[in-house]
Amino acid sequence: MEIYVDADACPVKEIIVREAKKRKIPVTMVIDTSHELSDGYSRIITVDKARDSVDIKLINLVSPGDLVVTQDFGVAAMALGKRAAALNQNGLIYTSENMDRLLFERHIGQKVRRSGGKTGTMKKRTSKEDENFEISLKKLLNELEKC
Incomplete structure (x- = not known):
């Protein structure tokens, strides 16, 4: 296993x-x-600034049983497709059960933004989000170590 x-x-x-x-x-x-x-x-891997370079490199490295930490729903979906676990920075554990909804919401948000609309504001990160992340991280690592 690798993170x-x-x-x-x-x-x-x-x-x-x-x-x-x-x-x-x-x-x-x-x-x-x-x-x-x-x-x-x-280990730090640096890639060029081209669109999706980080995402492509990361997914090419992932193997079944690894853990991917990303806020990108598309990267998370690809990680799940490779039988890896995926977690976002706020503690949301990506699963096959929530992925369709998340990808659909991303699609709708992109459509709204392309038409000139706004989809919300970024809120300041809270310590509660860090706590939620740490709890979910430990939970996933415990599950992965059992495999």
Whole structure:
């Protein structure tokens, strides 16, 4: 098992590394060239800034039984398709049961934005979201370690 992180805008990298170190699980963070990252533990892979470069590289690395941390529903869907687990930065565990709804909501949001509409505002990250993420991360890692 390995943890793969769509790390460009991931606010929970420290939590991931902390938990991975405890369990001696390798972590790979994938970023594009507009970011710099070094945490002393993770393998860092830097790709070009082309659209979806990080996503494509990350999914090409994933194997069954791995864990992918991403806020991108499309990346999560591909991870599930490769029999990996997927988790977002707020603690939502992606599953085959919620993926159709999430992808449909993303599609509707894209249509609204393309027509000039707005789909909401970004809220400031809270410590509760970090707590939810850590709880879900531990739960998923416990499940994956049993396999």
